[in-house]
Amino acid sequence: MTATLIYCYDPMCSWCWGFRPTWDKLKSALQPLIDADELNIQYLLGGLAVDSDRPMEEGMKAGLEATWQRIQSTLGTEFNYEFWRSASPRRSTYPACRACYVARDTSLEDEMYHAIQKAYYLNAKNPSDLDTLSECAEQIGLKADSFLKSMQHVKDNALLExxxxxxxxxGLNSFPSIALLIADQLVSIPLDYKDHSSMLEAIKKALS
Structure with a gap:
């Protein structure tokens, strides 16, 4: 029986951005298990913040910028702080989540996830805006028109929700979260943001 490693995330979660290099290393280390049909990886969207057109309050902006600074000092993650000056932030991650949901249909979920992260954290663009998400879609080879139609379909049918x-x-309430589903048993995998080794060993131990 193939076990499933569930990765729960939000593309606008700054800790997910900090975790990305370690997550990529973990996926590479797990490839032999995937090739042997002992494991597959399933992405689940967490949805940090619902749809909103309201500008983000100054206190929240300052708090999130401080979080970026903490992640940068802890993990060495790169951030473009110009976002907080120029991008008209809104507390709304559902559009970015829907973009990843749409990209999943063409097996481009991780590509969309990474494109959104780079637009947000490196290029100071706002992934709460459909224009930014359309740019990301085109970057990974999707057509903007059909992408936007699919986005509306996902929204109208509450598929993200x-x-x-x-x-x-x-029980995956924080992002990122990793859990291993073996038959009907869910095993939580403790995160290490700096080194994939302990997570790899925990997964192998659970599988054995």
């Missing part, structure tokens, strides 16, 4: 409820049901 259904997935968020699935994540909550599994």
């Amino acid at each position: 259904d997935e968020i409820q699935q994540a909550r049901h599994l």
Whole structure:
């Protein structure tokens, strides 16, 4: 029986951006298990913040910028702080989550996830805006028109909200989160943001 490693994330979660290099190393280390059909990886969207057109309050902007600074000092992660001056931030991550959901249909979810992260954290663009998400879609080879139609379909049918409820049901309430599903048993994998080794060993131990 193939086990499933669930990775729960939000593309606008700054700790997910900090975790990306270690997550990439973990995925590479797990490739032999994936090739042997002992493991597959499933992404689940967490949904940090619902749809909103309201400008972000100054206190929240300052708090999130401080979080970026803490991640940078702890992990060495690169951030473009110009975002807080020029991008008209809103507390709304659902559009970016829907973009990843749409990209999943063409097996481009991780590519979309990374494109959104780079637009947000490196290029100071706002992934709460459909224009930014359309640019990301085109960068990974999707057509803007069909992408936007699919975005509306996901929104109209509350498909993201259904997935968020699935994540909550599994107890995946923080981002990023990793858990291993073996048959009907869910094993939480403790995160190490700096080194993938302990997570790799925990996964191998659970599988054995």
